Amino acid sequence: MAYRESFYRFLMTQKDPDSINDVAQFANNAQNDSQFPKQEQDYEKLSEYLELNAPYLPSMTIFDEAYQMYLDKMSN
Structure with missing residues (x-):
């Protein structure tokens, strides 16, 4: 099985403190x-964590x- 970086590591590449983009804001907040x-790489485990512990995420979308x-x- 090929190496796959964690979702968090990917998400950190999306950070941009000056952006109003929702994904960038999510990344900025997740960093804190x-x-x-x-x-974690698993969608279900990440989704469950965020639903229960991430008030900074206004929408699971x-x-x-x-x-x-x-x-x-x-x-890719």
């Missing part, structure tokens, strides 16, 4: 979340968009 599952970007990058 000390409990974020930094090694933003996570879905970011996770799809992650999958697209990992498939």
